[in-house]
Amino acid sequence: xxxxxxxxxxxxxxxxxxxxxxxxxxxxxxxxxxxxxxxxxxxxxxxxxxxxxxxxxxxxxxxxxxxxxxxxxxxxxxxxxxxxxxxxxxxxxxxxxxxxxxxxxxxxxxxxxxxxxxxxxxxxxxxxxxxxxxxxxxxxxxxxxxxxxxxxxxxxxxxxxxxxxxxxxxxxxxxxxxxxxxxxxxxxxxxxxxxxxxxxxxxxxxxxxxxxxxxxxxxxxxxxxxxxxxxxxxxxxxxxxxxxxxxxxxxxxxxxxxxxxxxxxxxxxxxxxxxxxxxxxxxxxxxxxxxxxxxxxxxxxxxxxxxxxxxxxxxxxxxxxxxxxxxxxxxxxxxxxxxxxxxxxxxxxxxxxxxxxxxxxxxxxxxxxxxxxxxxxxxxxxxxxxxxxxxxxxxxxxxxxxxxxxxxxx
Numbered sequence: 001x002x003x004x005x006x007x008x009x010x011x012x013x014x015x016x017x018x019x020x021x022x023x024x025x026x027x028x029x030x031x032x033x034x035x036x037x038x039x040x041x042x043x044x045x046x047x048x049x050x051x052x053x054x055x056x057x058x059x060x061x062x063x064x065x066x067x068x069x070x071x072x073x074x075x076x077x078x079x080x081x082x083x084x085x086x087x088x089x090x091x092x093x094x095x096x097x098x099x100x101x102x103x104x105x106x107x108x109x110x111x112x113x114x115x116x117x118x119x120x121x122x123x124x125x126x127x128x129x130x131x132x133x134x135x136x137x138x139x140x141x142x143x144x145x146x147x148x149x150x151x152x153x154x155x156x157x158x159x160x161x162x163x164x165x166x167x168x169x170x171x172x173x174x175x176x177x178x179x180x181x182x183x184x185x186x187x188x189x190x191x192x193x194x195x196x197x198x199x200x201x202x203x204x205x206x207x208x209x210x211x212x213x214x215x216x217x218x219x220x221x222x223x224x225x226x227x228x229x230x231x232x233x234x235x236x237x238x239x240x241x242x243x244x245x246x247x248x249x250x251x252x253x254x255x256x257x258x259x260x261x262x263x264x265x266x267x268x269x270x271x272x273x274x275x276x277x278x279x280x281x282x283x284x285x286x287x288x289x290x291x292x293x294x295x296x297x298x299x300x301x302x303x304x305x306x307x308x309x310x311x312x313x314x315x316x317x318x319x320x321x322x323x324x325x326x327x328x329x330x331x332x333x334x335x336x337x338x339x340x341x342x343x344x345x346x347x348x349x350x351x352x353x354x355x356x357x358x359x360x361x362x363x364x365x366x367x368x369x370x371x372x373x374x375x376x377x378x379x380x381x382x383x384x385x386x387x388x389x390x391x392x393x394x395x396x397x398x399x400x401x402x403x404x405x406x407x408x409x410x
Contacts, residue, residue, distance in 0.1 A: 003030035006305075007155065009315040011162035013301055013322070017041050017131070018260040020162040021052040022186055023302035031155070032148050034135040035114065041131050041163060046084045048132075049217045052261070055113050056187055056205040064108055075105050084132075087124035089156070090149040101139075110136070119144040121152050123159045131163035183262065183303025185295040192271065193290045195242050197230060200289060209294045212261050233257055234292055237268040241290060245270075263297045304367050308355075311366070317351040320344055324351075324360050325367045 007027040015023060021039040028037060036055045040048035053059070071077040075095050083091045096117055100106055110116055116139035123131035135152070137144065189206030193199055202210075211217075214231040229235075233255060243249025253268035271289040298306070304325050308318045323333040330348065334341040357363045 003027050004155070005315045006309050006318070007031065008158050009318055010302070010305055011158040013305060013319075014166065015162065015299055015301055016260040017163045017165060018050045018052065019262055019299035019302055021050075022262060022298055023305070024159065024162060025052070025054055026306075028133075028135065028155075032119070032135055032144075032151050034119070034144075035137050035141065037136065038134045039131065039163075042084065042129050044128065046081060046129075050260070051208075053208070055115070056189075056208055057113050059207040059211075060204060061109055061112065068105055068109065075100070075103065083120070083122055084129050087122045087127070087129045089121040089153055090119060090144075090146075092118060092120055093144060093149070096143060111139075114138045117141065117143040119148055119152060121156060123156055123163055125160045125164045130160065130165075133159065183298035183300055183306070185265075185297050186262070187296040189294050191230075191234065191292040191294070193230075193234075193238065193292060195238070195286045195288065195290060197235060197238055199230070206294060209264065209296055212259050212296065213257060213264055213266075213294070233264075233266060237266055237292060238290060241268045241270070261296060262299045262302075265295045265297065266292060268292045307367050308351075312354045313351055317347050317354065320347045321351050321355075321363065321367075324348065325364045327360075327364070 007024055010023050010027065011020070013020075013023075018041070021041075025037050025039075028034075036053070038051070038053035038055075038058060040052075041050040043049055065076075068074045068076050069080060075092060079091050079095070082088070101116070106116065110118070115136035117137040119135045121133045122129045123133060133152070135144070135148075187205060187209060189203045189209050191199065191206060192201040210231060213233060237253050237255065240249055240251045241253035244251070244253065255266050257264045257266070269291050271291050297303075301322060304322045305318055308321045313321055319337060320333060323336065328336075330344045331341060334344045337344070352358060352363070355363065355366060357366060
């Protein structure tokens, strides 16, 4: 089944707009090949309250972006607002020739994140722009063409359906999918802190995650000052891990936080030299550093849709399969999807054949449990266990993350 039909299915799942941006990004790559995308949800005053960029380093240039956007002589500053009002598409293609590659916008904004050619589209709902999509390509690739504009234009109605705010629909989906069923990680980062919460180092990929955790707007059109302190969940983790070291707490220093973008997982660990024991931290916690690793996981509904699609399910089977994985009965599914009960039964039978499962329990296991087993294997690898060894696992020697490469986004 084509990528366009699966994208339409994703756009109709009732995901929160922030989660929808993450969910549609991989499918857009198949429809219009490009390097990476950035998307934003607009407010009525042309500011963006929610932003998702596949390249996490984009967050490092948001203040520069804001400066260029307010310069009417610049390509973005001169074109953004008129096209916001007109719900335009492809408005920068004609400006990406001539002296574009010598301009400050390309040199300071696009080049550092390997983005040269870009295709823009405002997404409108009821004649008003509610979102924007920008697909980028590196300088080594060919520029976007009119054919690319037409392909993206045909998707704008569906993307508007995905990105519009619908509080009742969003609340319904989030209640149906508890955070214990978080999907695959789409971004990760790490903080290095002292026991008294002083920041020593953070990876470049973490800035957007901290903003999501703190509930701060990802505003790229109006400057928002940096935070004065760490988000409350990070401080809570520090209290848990230091409390465990002093014997005043036995709560594991890890947590899950549900957000509009998906589920954030946080885990705190002591940073110890190679060969040291965790008990060493208990002797003098204030002399040790703490690493807090954060991961953003796709929305559970988006995860279920992706697993079903990758397993060969059709869009109609995917819609039914998601509901089955959430534990709903066939009559309820028929009522909620507005189709006949016989259609649900037939789609279920075909879905089971496609996925080589025999009942709803096996289907749910394939969607949810297989993901948890994968995460468990990843956690063991992080802890230093050799999963490939036929003998009982042995703990590998550790090195301090301060001497290792930063955590990179997937």
